[in-house]
Amino acid sequence: MATTTVNDVLAQLEGIIAESIKTNNRMGYFAALYYKVTASVKDGITKGQFANGPRMEKFDVMFASRYLDALTAWNNKQPLSASWQVAFEATKSSSALVLQQLLLGMNAHINLDLGIAAAEVSGGQMDGVQADFDSINTIISALTYQVVNDIARMSPLLSLLGLHYNNQTSILIQFSIDNARDGAWCFAEELVKKQGADYTACTTQRDQTIKKLADGLIHMQGFMRFTVWLIHLFEWKSASRIIKALHEDSKQKIVVG
Numbered sequence: 001m002a003t004t005t006v007n008d009v010l011a012q013l014e015g016i017i018a019e020s021i022k023t024n025n026r027m028g029y030f031a032a033l034y035y036k037v038t039a040s041v042k043d044g045i046t047k048g049q050f051a052n053g054p055r056m057e058k059f060d061v062m063f064a065s066r067y068l069d070a071l072t073a074w075n076n077k078q079p080l081s082a083s084w085q086v087a088f089e090a091t092k093s094s095s096a097l098v099l100q101q102l103l104l105g106m107n108a109h110i111n112l113d114l115g116i117a118a119a120e121v122s123g124g125q126m127d128g129v130q131a132d133f134d135s136i137n138t139i140i141s142a143l144t145y146q147v148v149n150d151i152a153r154m155s156p157l158l159s160l161l162g163l164h165y166n167n168q169t170s171i172l173i174q175f176s177i178d179n180a181r182d183g184a185w186c187f188a189e190e191l192v193k194k195q196g197a198d199y200t201a202c203t204t205q206r207d208q209t210i211k212k213l214a215d216g217l218i219h220m221q222g223f224m225r226f227t228v229w230l231i232h233l234f235e236w237k238s239a240s241r242i243i244k245a246l247h248e249d250s251k252q253k254i255v256v257g
Contacts, residue, residue: 006042006057009064013038016071017247021240026091027071028239029098030105032246033147038064040139051131059121059132066113067105081207083108086214096218097232098151098242099158103217106144110137110180111210115187116203126189133188137181147246154236154245160227 003009013035020028041060050056073080074088087104090096114136122129152158187206194202220228236242 003061003065003068006038006045006060009038009061009068010035010042012068017243021243024239026096026101026239027088028243029091029101029246030067030087032243033102033105033143034064034067034109035247036143036147037136037140040143041136044135044139050135055121055129056132056135059117059129060136062121063109063114063117063136066117067109070108081108081112082211083112083207083214086211086218090218093218094237095229095232097158097228097235098155099148099161100217100228102144102147102151104214106140106180107210107214107217110140110184111187111213112203112207114181115184115191115206118185118188119192122188122192124192126192130185133185134181141181150246151242154242155231155234157231157234160231 003012013031016031017028017035019025020031038060041056044050045053045057067084070080070084071088072078074084080088087101087108090101090104114133118126118129118133121132148158191199191202191206236245
């Protein structure tokens with residue numbers, strides 16, 4: 001399916017969510033979060049909240065396609081980025097927290113994909129996309145913290161990580177949204193100057209760096225490992241139930257016209 005509009009992205013995400021609910025697949029966690037992000041972008045475009053709506057849509061589609069293409073490659077057992085590989089592999093783990101799985105997806109998508117999308121859509125003029133870049137990050141940041149608050153219902157001991165609505169700092173999150181944004185922008189500014197083999201080498205090196213962050217997010221050590229185990233004991237176990245709750249929250253809070 002060709003992906004050229006925000007509506008195309010939403011339709012593909014709906015398909016992933018529906019299939020994940022049907023098959024009880026944790027792959028639907030990130031898709032539900034990303035549906036919320038994409039619906040917010042569409043709502044902003046419709047309401048004229050961005051300086052250049054068509055450009056924002058192009059950026060959003062290019063950004064989303066990085067995730068959708070990675071998922072297609074995973075499903076077809078084709079090569080994909082190492083950071084997405086870790087995120088998708090984690091969906092097979094029944095011991096990974098809902099929060100860990102969401103963060104793994106965000107890690108790959110913000111720290112790797114966002115910089116690549118910004119460099120590609122810029123046409124070599126990074127100043128022209130900075131407003132769109134900041135807008136997408138503002139949406140991701142706001143909605144992510146909403147979702148963290150939402151999943152406390154399905155993970156009642158999540159507060160052991162110190163992740164309350166007014167305290168978004170935790171050693172579990174080895175990157176913050178702001179730091180990830182700034183790092184992605186610096187990566188994009190570096191990448192836009194590269195071509196050919198240098199471009200490939202730059203993205204590969206960045207991917208390996210982000211994979212290390214992913215490994216740290218999923219493989220807990222010491223007391224944090226025990227804390228995650230304890231939280232998991234009381235977390236909802238049905239992936240379908242969790243996906244439905246995440247998606248219903250999105251549909252209730254964001255009306256997509």
